[in-house]
Amino acid sequence: MIHLHMTEDVICVEGNVVRSGLKVGTVYSFLVDGMLIDTGPQSLEDDFISFYKNNSFDLVTLTHSHEDHSGNAPWIQANRNVPIYVHPEGIDICTQSSPYPKYRQITWGVRKEFQAMPLGDMIQSRRQEWTVIYTPGHAHDHVSLLHEDTGRLFSGDLFVSTKTKVIMESESIPVIMESIRTLLSYDFESMFCCHAGYIQNGKGMMKQKLDYLDNLYGEVKNLHKDGLTIAEINQKLFPKKYPIIAFSGGEWDSLHIIFSIISSIEKTHVN
Secondary structure, three states: EEEEEOOEEEEEEEEEEEEOEEEEEEEEEEEEEEEEEEEOOHHHHHHHHHHHHHHOOOEEOOOOOOHHHOOOOOHHHHHHHEEEEOHHHHHHHHHOOOOOOOOHHHHHOOOOOOEEOOOOEEEEEEOOOEEEEEOOOOOOOEEEEEOOOEEEEEOOOOOOOOOOOOOOOOOOOOHHHHHHHHHHHHOOOOOOOOOOEOOOOEEEEEEEHHHHHHHHHHHHHHHHHHOOHHHHHHHHHHHOOHHHHHHHOEEEEHHHHHHHHHHHHHHHHOO
8 A cells, every 4th residue: 555745846656565464665756747666566566556556757767777776777767768867787677577685575576677867967858957976885776865855865775774684695784874874975965765754854864874873883893803704793682582583584684784794894904
């Protein structure tokens, strides 16, 4: 099911995936000035198609190619004559059908292949020009979109929450931290997050996340220096075992947080 909210001239499309009466996932798409930012998951295709048919847009910009963000891009490509853009790093994966594990297919649906065009440093909607900021870490092809005149930032999955407890094996905390520092060098106020929705004090909340990750990095570094193993550090800092760890077969785990930080520390030490 989807719910629509209008905030700062932005239509926020909140998509909730429900299984056996329980909400198992929430993801947002946004429509602003004739530009659709992300498409929602294929598992909510019928709801999103209804939205698409009742709203006009001239282009689609993907913050990244993950299936909860690109799941309905194939339908749009087949039924609406509009271009779909993604960072160049994501073009190849968009041409693949369901290139992700079974548990993610169960949650977000089976995304078919589609053809996307490469994003540049800027993108133009109907009346507004947007700065495209490369912000990897969560995904290799992740971007954030900033309208500098209004200070509106669309942050994809870079924020999500201030306190990260688990990440995917492919993610990197140090790279995420660097991407947040990049964003914080820009002037922005409100933030539209693809999982948390609208955040009025966007820059302040993003700073809180960076502070948390900075402190976490320092804790891991000190424990590693004291000779603790990755498993021992993980048990000390993240004793709780979140359900997604077992559900994802370990693709999501707090262990990946520790590993990515230690890998960065050891790489820096070697260099």
